[in-house]
Amino acid sequence: MTGLPLFANDSRALEPLAANMRPDTLDDFFGQDHLLSPGMPLRLAIEQGNLHSFILWGPPGVGKTTLAQIAARSCGAQYLQLSAVLAGVKEIREAVEKAGAARSVGQQSVLFVDEVHRFNKSQQDAFLPHVENGTFIFIGATTENPSFELNAALLSRARVYRLRRLDEHALLALLNRAVKNHYANVQIAVPILEKLVSIADGDGRRALSHLELAVEIAHAAGGDTIDNDVIKELTRSSLRRFDKRGDQFYEQTSALHKAVRGSDPDASLYWLARMLDGGCDPLYLARRIVRIASEDIGNADPRGLDVALNAYNAQERLGSPEGELALAQAVTYLACAAKSNAVYKAFQAAKASVEAYGTLDVPMHLRNAPTQFLREEGYGDQYRYAHDEPNGYAAAENYWPQTMPAQQFYQPVNRGLEIKIAEKLAQLRAMDDAQRLAAQERGEDRK
16 A cells, blocks of 8 residues: 555656556547546546546456546545455555545545455445545456446445556557657567467456567577577467456357357357457366257257267367367367257256246146056046047146146247247147137036
């Protein structure tokens, strides 16, 4: 935890490049034009020193911490920082005490909480009274969706600003400034800078770290030129952005699922490759692909589930990278297969019906009667064994609880095998109708 000044200019000499390049003003801040262009509310609040509590939501390396520091500096506030990864109740209490002491002498405080989503509900609640009474201005930073990870009470007291990954223009400008200010003697051509931009994947801190490491690799080789060989060495273990538990994870999983559902095998393969490239567990993808086979293909092409399960088994037995080809095969098959969500919708409707009707008794004729006592009690009375009926079907038999009307949850679509299934069900229902009509004519009324 520190107070203003945040740091003196001469204290940065031994810091990593990303920290050394941290801007002090909005004019030197790269990216986030949708929030910080002239006249935008957040920029006006910072420039005028008229701060309010807010949450900065965005991917790593886009300037959340820097923006909080600039905001604190703009209004001459004491700057206090906590990391939700490391801090607990003790640190929160200390921050509140420091803010209270500053307030007693007329100084405002800004409390910045990094990774605020890591705090549990009670820890988040601990900030509320101090935000309300003005002990400090609260600024939180999170890579996760605030609506899922933060308490509603905290969200109601803080405006949410979404920061975007840095575009190529912002990253290139950032690297050019770093080269000009810190590596004037290093030779690096524009195409090489553009490669650094590409592997940074929208992360400014990552871009600067890669530049710093590239310079070190070049110097270790006895030169001052960053060329393709240096970049190749640098990117040997580099992965695209992929947070295995955060928004990136769920967004890319959603994209894969929707591409398969939308019958686009090429986009499906792209998202599969993106997730594997980012380090996603292939077995997680295999489980998801099995789910897709039931949810979006279903009985329109029952072979899809077999293909998905075989891919899962192949991945489990072979591991990576050999098993990943089976996942790709399954994804392309499912993307090209006939689609039906009829089973998914039917199952959801059945669950809703169970909840609506509660626990109903099994009709006596459907109960098993393994003992003489149960047979005497009427278990299994009048049950019609389908195999003994014409066409192997007990027309008009009732398989529902007595107090519950029959339902039709499953509605096959007019695609794939479900065309045949729909025809078969129509034939069976016609037989039911004929049997009921005949029973009525005979004066029978068995439900």
